[in-house]
Amino acid sequence: MDALEKLEILTDAAKYDVSCASSGSSRGGKAAAERGASMGSAMKSGICHSFSGDGRCISLLKILASNCCIYDCKYCVNRRSNDVPRTTFTAREIAELTVNFYKRNYIEGLFLSSGVVKNPDYTMELICEAVRLLREEYGFAGYIHAKTVPGADPLLIKKLGLMADRISVNIEMPSEESLKTFAPDKSRNSILKPMGQISSGIKENRHELALYKSAPKFAPAGHSTQMIIGASPETDLRIIRLTEGLYNKYKLKRVYFSAYIPVGNHPALPNTKPPLMREHRLYQADWLLRFYGFRADEILTEENPNFNELLDPKCTWAINHPELFPVEVNRADYNMLLRVPGVGVRSAKRIVSARRYGRLDFANLKKMGVVLKRARYFLVCGGKYFDGITVDQKNIERNMLADAAMSPQNAKKNSAQLSMFDEQLALPLNPPKIEVVKSITGEF
Amino acid sequence: MEFFTDDNRNGIIYTYDGTFDGFLCCVFTAYNTKRFPSKIARYGTFTPSIFDRVSDVRTDKVEAERVYEGIRKNISGKALYYAYLAFMTEREGMEDDIFEFLRLGFKYGGRVLNMMNNDAVLSVVKLKEKAYREADKLFGFLRFEELEGGIYYAELEPDNNILELLAKHFEDRFPNRRFIMCDKGRGISAVYDAGELTLLRGIPENLPPRSENEEEYRRLWKCFYDAVEIKERRNPKLQRSMMPKKYWKYIIEKSL
Numbered sequence: 001m002d003a004l005e006k007l008e009i010l011t012d013a014a015k016y017d018v019s020c021a022s023s024g025s026s027r028g029g030k031a032a033a034e035r036g037a038s039m040g041s042a043m044k045s046g047i048c049h050s051f052s053g054d055g056r057c058i059s060l061l062k063i064l065a066s067n068c069c070i071y072d073c074k075y076c077v078n079r080r081s082n083d084v085p086r087t088t089f090t091a092r093e094i095a096e097l098t099v100n101f102y103k104r105n106y107i108e109g110l111f112l113s114s115g116v117v118k119n120p121d122y123t124m125e126l127i128c129e130a131v132r133l134l135r136e137e138y139g140f141a142g143y144i145h146a147k148t149v150p151g152a153d154p155l156l157i158k159k160l161g162l163m164a165d166r167i168s169v170n171i172e173m174p175s176e177e178s179l180k181t182f183a184p185d186k187s188r189n190s191i192l193k194p195m196g197q198i199s200s201g202i203k204e205n206r207h208e209l210a211l212y213k214s215a216p217k218f219a220p221a222g223h224s225t226q227m228i229i230g231a232s233p234e235t236d237l238r239i240i241r242l243t244e245g246l247y248n249k250y251k252l253k254r255v256y257f258s259a260y261i262p263v264g265n266h267p268a269l270p271n272t273k274p275p276l277m278r279e280h281r282l283y284q285a286d287w288l289l290r291f292y293g294f295r296a297d298e299i300l301t302e303e304n305p306n307f308n309e310l311l312d313p314k315c316t317w318a319i320n321h322p323e324l325f326p327v328e329v330n331r332a333d334y335n336m337l338l339r340v341p342g343v344g345v346r347s348a349k350r351i352v353s354a355r356r357y358g359r360l361d362f363a364n365l366k367k368m369g370v371v372l373k374r375a376r377y378f379l380v381c382g383g384k385y386f387d388g389i390t391v392d393q394k395n396i397e398r399n400m401l402a403d404a405a406m407s408p409q410n411a412k413k414n415s416a417q418l419s420m421f422d423e424q425l426a427l428p429l430n431p432p433k434i435e436v437v438k439s440i441t442g443e444f
Numbered sequence: 445m446e447f448f449t450d451d452n453r454n455g456i457i458y459t460y461d462g463t464f465d466g467f468l469c470c471v472f473t474a475y476n477t478k479r480f481p482s483k484i485a486r487y488g489t490f491t492p493s494i495f496d497r498v499s500d501v502r503t504d505k506v507e508a509e510r511v512y513e514g515i516r517k518n519i520s521g522k523a524l525y526y527a528y529l530a531f532m533t534e535r536e537g538m539e540d541d542i543f544e545f546l547r548l549g550f551k552y553g554g555r556v557l558n559m560m561n562n563d564a565v566l567s568v569v570k571l572k573e574k575a576y577r578e579a580d581k582l583f584g585f586l587r588f589e590e591l592e593g594g595i596y597y598a599e600l601e602p603d604n605n606i607l608e609l610l611a612k613h614f615e616d617r618f619p620n621r622r623f624i625m626c627d628k629g630r631g632i633s634a635v636y637d638a639g640e641l642t643l644l645r646g647i648p649e650n651l652p653p654r655s656e657n658e659e660e661y662r663r664l665w666k667c668f669y670d671a672v673e674i675k676e677r678r679n680p681k682l683q684r685s686m687m688p689k690k691y692w693k694y695i696i697e698k699s700l
Binding site: 003004007008011012014015016028029030033038039040041043045047048049050051052053054055056057058059061062063097100101103104105106108259261262273274276350353354355356357358360364367368 | 558559560561562563566580581583584585586587588589590596598614616617618619620621657661663664665667668669671672673674675676677678679680681682683685686687695697
């Protein structure tokens with residue numbers, strides 16, 4: 001089998017993994033070179049290098065080390081019982097591809113996962129060896145995200161975490177029952193145990209780093225997970241509660257959702273189009289959890305456990321809480337501003353800093369990037385609604401639904417990786433000639 | 445110093461050579477002569493009326509350096525960064541907004557960046573974001589080809605004048621190698637060789653041929669690019685909004 005064919009098979013087999021973010025690590029290339037690296041750097045906010053025909057970002061070389069698998073997870077294209085061509089990369093092939101793509105600026109680094117060949121430890125050793133070659137022999141200081149295999153030896157996880165930027169383990173299904181039904185070879189415990197180990201490894205390491213600056217870094221870009229949605233019967237509420245729990249308990253950087261694409265063969269699996277709108281709503285809710293100070297139980301309730309197809313979760317929440325609105329732009333605190341539909345993190349920060357220098361009106365808000373189409377129902381400036389409109393609580397929902405119907409949701413911000421905004425924290429660049437201003441925090 | 449007016453006919457108009465240094469010299473002249481311009485424009489982009497008094501400002505490295513340091517010390521490094529990036533958008537009239545932004549900065553210090561209800565400040569912030577957004581895209585979309593002799597070569601045509609910013613990024617990423625980046629639209633090149641980054645006018649001719657492996661890796665990359673797409677989620681509109689067509693010319697997986 002030639003290199004082209006191999007790459008095609010092992011890319012095709014890897015493409016259903018959502019995560020492609022190259023964010024979370026910040027590593028200057030020159031500093032890395034002084035420590036002996038030959039090339040590479042990492043930007044805190046990550047970099048997208050291309051976009052495939054499905055509109056998803058391509059940041060990393062996303063491949064499997066092997067698509068041979070001893071497991072038979074029903075939803076997975078690589079399951080043992082599926083009749084597909086199988087192949088395995090050598091560690092050196094992986095390293096060569098990564099370095100040569102990186103040199104040409106095709107990619108930001110490597111995202112390496114694998115089917116389970118022979119047994120979990122054997123597979124993890126293959127992954128470790130590829131990463132070790134890259135780091136040690138090729139002096140590669142670009143981004144590496146590697147998957148850990150459930151059931152592998154904790155020592156191997158530790159070893160991998162000390163070389164990669166991000167390591168992760170997929171939770172696969174939104175509930176234990178579904179995991180039992182569709183992935184009989186994996187158990188909840190075999191997934192949560194390594195996740196716990198990674199989480200506490202990171203915590204200890206941050207402590208060490210605070211004490212000894214030169215301590216080796218363990219998964220400096222944190223860890224993430226993903227679950228398939230739409231293959232199993234869980235409600236949206238259940239999924240976001242699980243998500244919230246994962247963020248709180250395991251301090252994950254990201255929880256990814258992957259709309260199920262019918263590649264499985266189990267009678268309980270749906271054979272429908274991937275639920276992209278649902279995935280989009282879940283990501284919106286995920287943002288509310290991470291950046292907007294919402295709790296899962298505020299976003300959805302037992303009575304309404306699923307998202308509204310037409311209205312985004314923030315609008316839905318605001319409509320259901322008329323007692324909190326309207327909000328006075330010139331006085332409301334930051335957290336309340338964040339909860340107004342049409343106001344994002346960026347515009348809320350701008351409002352808070354600008355109003356110290358004078359009263360704000362709707363023209364100011366518009367220039368600051370507030371989406372008045374939505375915000376006008378919930379905001380007042382100096383006690384007045386936008387354009388003198390009178391807002392009748394009962395009509396808000398009707399109006400907003402009409403607006404939503406007028407502009408069919410283009411899935412712009414959803415199915416995409418969102419890596420554009422992914423954990424954007426610092427502006428790593430300086431104007432030329434400026435030497436020291438290391439982290440200009442113009443972006444948040 | 446508040447005697448300047450918005451009325452063009454009574455004010456003085458500074459023209460300069462279009463470089464950032466040249467613009468900084470306009471700032472220098474304004475403060476040095478205590479005569480604030482009613483407009484700053486690059487030579488040739490502005491037709492004065494008979495009432496206008498036009499003054500050509502000469503670019504002087506030392507004066508520019510003084511203003512540069514002055515902004516950094518008296519306003520902030522961040523403000524300097526904003527002014528620089530906003531300038532690189534080359535949008536018509538941006539000089540006036542940046543000048544006003546700096547004037548406020550010299551008066552209020554680093555706080556100027558919070559004064560978002562001022563139109564000039566907001567304009568500078570937005571222009572800076574515009575330039576940075578494009579740079580951020582090109583950090584990813586730029587493609588190098590490997591030439592014989594281990595030189596890496598890239599071409600681009602950005603809307604904003606961000607070649608220097610991009611070159612800095614790749615200088616940091618690949619400190620041990622040689623590369624040439626060409627802004628074909630502006631006819632300028634960034635050359636990085638032996639640890640030294642230089643900006644040059646012109647586009648190199650007579651480049652060495654592509655290296656032996658180059659075609660092979662292009663094929664492999666194209667293969668990866670096609671295989672990684674999930675056909676069931678096909679969404680060309682989303683793809684174009686994330687990766688606008690104007691960049692495709694130099695993105696090899698789209699142009700091959």
